[in-house]
Amino acid sequence: MREKKGRSKRATKHRDEQQLDGGVPGQPPHSAATHSRAHDHGANDERESLVNGRECGPANQIATKVEEVASIHAFMSDLDCKILDPAIVGEECVRSPAALYKQHVRHWLDRDPVLAKAQVRDSGHGLHVLLMLDEPIICAGDDARHWDKIARGLRNVLPGDPSLNGIVAMTRPVGARNTKVDPPRKVRVLRKGEPITRAEILDLNQRLANAPARLWMRLFFGGERASPCPLCGATTHTLGVVGNWQVECYECGRVDAAAMVYLFYSPTFLDKREDSRG
Ligand SMILES: [Zn+2]
Structure with a gap:
């Protein structure tokens, strides 16, 4: 039934994260691996909230409940290298988030007018694809629950972690160290992206749903x-x-x-x- 061919297998033994440092081929220089956020975090396993004050800190300290969300700044999808099939994406891409981005994800994003504006971070063990809003969505009443449903749909627009939270899902701040991987890696930006409007989020959601x-x-x-x-x-x-x-x-x-x-x-x-x- 689910036959898979061993395509895209490569015998590269070394990690290729460094390849992106000089810029992503075929993309403007501003899309290169540069740290775009003003602050540069050094803390271990720090997370960044995408709601309310966009707090950074240990996950258990900054975690928010959906009903506590007053503003939303971004929607995200979490592509964990480990959950992907090496027979489909290639051996290199299940070891290296940068390879996964370069060989697959950037092409997927480039084919959609809204996803093309996504920011992509190498989280250390995968890719965080972030749809950063041009201005926060302010939530009152049941708004947060409504947007949470949309977020739970949008996280599946790419083959991301299906267990990811909705609007309260957290990313990792640029520069923070991910110590859950050996050796620890610094979170970095692979694609700078650009601000996305609420109308564009709704448009993508409509196309995904319909x-x-x-x-x-x-x-x-x-x-x-x-x-x-x-x-x-x-x-x-x-x-x-x-x-x-x-x-x-x-x-x-x-x-x-x-x-x-x-x-x-x-x-x-x-x-x-x-x-x-x-
Ligand atoms: Zn077929």
Whole structure:
């Protein structure tokens, strides 16, 4: 069923994080790996809240509940290298967030007018894709709960951690050390991004909710048809959009659009989630 080809495997043994330091090929210099935030944190495992005062500090000290959110500054998706399938993204990309960005994620982002404005941070063990708002969304009454639902949808626009929180999800501040990886790594900006409006967030959310097949085909495979079929690998078959919710190939038949996202997760990760449901 879920045949995977061992494509994009590379025998590179050394980490390639340094490759981005001189700039990302094909992108303007301002998209290079520079620290854009004014402050530079040195603390270990510090987190940065994306709501209220955007506090930085230990996770347990700055964690906020949805009902305590008065303003939202960004939406995020967390692409953890470990949960991705090396047979799909390549061995290098499950070890190196920078390689994952360079080889896959930047192309996905570039194919969408809203996602193209995302900021991307190398968190140490993955990529934080941040949709930074041009001005905060102010919440009153049930607003925070409403936006939390939108955030829980947007985190799945890319094959991110499906367990991530909604609006109260935290990133790591640029410059902070992530000691959960060995050796510890500093959080750094791989893509500077630009401010996104509330209307753009709503537009992306609408396209994700109403026509995910079209959105994901375009992001991951560059158009509404892809050959060979990315799901079954059959070189003689094309995968194409059928309506808003499904994709179809002669071999796969009609399948839910979500199959395009699940494709990127490692079988081990998917099995574990299956187990934890029972
Ligand atoms: Zn197929």
